[in-house]
Amino acid sequence: MMASDLSPLLPALLDPPDRVALRFGAPGAIAAELTYAELAAVAGGLAARLAGHGRVAVHATPSVHTAVAVTAALLAGVTAVPMNPKLGQRELDHVLADSAPELVLAAPGVALPDPVAALPRIDVDLAASGSVPDREQAAAGPALVVYTSGTTGMPKGALLSRAALAANLDGLAQAWEWTAEDLLGHALPLFHVHGLVLGVLGPLRRGGTLHHLGTLDAAALAASGATLVFGVPTQYHRLAGQLESDAASATAIGRARLLVSGSAALTAVDHARLRAATGLAVRERYGMTETLIITAARAGDDPEPGAVGHPLPDTDVRLVPLPGDGGEGLGAVEVRGPALFDGYLNRPDATAATRTSDGWFATGDIGRWTESGQLALVGRSATDLIKSGGYKIGAGEIENALLEHPGVAEAAVIGIPDADLGERIVAFVVATGEPPAERELVDHVATLLSPHKRPREVRFTDALPRNDMGKVVKAKLPR
Structure with missing residues (x-):
């Protein structure tokens, strides 16, 4: 179902199903759990307190409080700025000055670093109660400002609209056959696209369940009963090592529908190790903060190690031939579609530099098409x-x-x-x-x-x- 068919970003909160929405902590040591009805009450109450604000920071610890804070901001129609709690002082000073939030949302009792601590603060109270508006508030600005990794200077704030989030998550739902019956297990940080947009808003948009495990441990993942798993190659590498000596966990994890890897390439060796242990072939996907997810290996396709799948619905990808290619079919990856960001906060120069003369976004990656039509990435145009x-x-x-x-x-x-x-x-x-x-x-x-x-x-x-x-x-x- 594409975004035009589902206008609220989080429709399940308007008519809460009888299901757990958010669960944080390893099985047997759950730190917090909210049903959809409970999430609607807590986030609805917080949304009422945020009404009328413009931009709010979220001290994005890997906790249920971060998920509630972002959910409330979306319901209130204000812009959330998820902030990495481990930023170095220089990066933190820059992000705070650049985004200029009016206040900060945080978990109760968490110490905030300077100068974030100087902002007006609202603690996310899980015992609070309120009601979700009859309809989500229209946002005056972007849904999120997500800061890049700062690979070419200081981090830049990518402006992500509600429409972009909805279109991308619905495209992934098609690719991965993602439904309300899925339980997503992951242990990703909640201040970037992978962990927050895909990992929190994804299951909430479908009406399913997120179980954030804290760490992607074999025994914990097996006990969670996850049908869908997100991870980065480092996590999967460590998981493969654990599963080679834990047959019971390998069997349990093998009952999942999909293992999905992203953020970097998963090695062919780890592909083989995970498939041997679980019987599941890992699917890879490809995206950036500015584009959200561009391509993904589909649930019904045979995965190709080294490839990152087909373009999502309504997303166009082209490869611009490289000088001196030598017939290898390599090209600069460029993309257009409904999930592109609206630009960088306060940086029209940097925004313009990402666009081609005919309006495509230049990713800076180099790729080629495989025989099956999947995209394979071979490197960056920026060597550093x-x-x-x-x-x-x-x-x-x-x-x-x-x-x-x-x-x-x-x-x-x-x-x-x-x-x-x-x-x-x-x-x-x-x-x-x-x-x-x-x-x-x-x-x-x-x-x-x-x-x-x-x-x-x-x-x-x-x-x-x-x-x-x-x-x-x-x-x-x-x-």
Whole structure:
């Protein structure tokens, strides 16, 4: 069912089914659980308090409070800005100044970092009660402002409309045969598209159940009874290792309908390990904050390891031939469709730079079509993008942070293949004198940026390889 056929974004809250909507915590240690009727009451009451506001921040911990806060904002017609609770100080200062929220929603008792703590605060009270409006309020602005990973500078706020969210989730429902009978299990963060839009709003739009497990542990996932599972390659790699010595959990997880992986490529080795353990073939999908999900391997298709599926309904994808392709069929991936963002907050220049002269969005990815018509991604046009643990990380941002340390004269950062993380971040450093301790530099980066952007390894060298123009030639760094 496409968005035009289902005008409320969360129709199940208007006529709550007798079903659990949200469950957080491992089976046997459930931290919180709300039925649809309970969610409607709690979110409806909070929505009434938000009425008339413009933009509100959500301290997006992996908790039911985050799900309720975003739901209430959508019901009230205000714009929610989910904020990563682990942002480094510089990134946090930037996001807060850029988005300028009027207040912050948070779980009771959670300490907020400066300067978020200076905002007017509303705690999400799960015991509160109210009623859902007869119809969702018309939004004066976007539904969400979701910040990018900051791969080419400071994070940018992508403006995502209600129509874009609805169209994308309905397209995925078609691709994955997603219904109200599905129980979605995942353990993703709730401040980006994968965990929040797909992982929370997806099941709520269908009228199904979300079970957020905290961690994608084999025994917990097996006990949850999930019919649909979302994860990133790092989680699936670890899950595959657990299942090889836990046949009972493997059998239970094998009763699910679909295992879906995204945010980075799942290796062929892990595809094979998971299929051998569970009997299920993992489906991959492809998207960005700015585009939501572009392509997805469909429930009825035979998955192709290394491919990310077909374009979603009403979404067009084209590959613009690359100079010097040599007949390999490679092209720059460009997309148009109803799920595209409305631009970057306060950045018309950056918004314009993403658009082609005929109105398509340039993803920056390079791909090819497989014989079955699925899209396969082969790399980025920007060579400094590192995909580690499900995150897309810009090398330049880490290099700039390293260069602020007094012991660092030069720095170059690359991603090196890693069986667990996909790629691990390795920094090559020329010291100003006596090399500082590796841990000192790692902690330095983790303080300025998000912890997942810290180098996993620091290698000291006398000089960095450069070309005649003085540019570092990263291809010559030892891997």
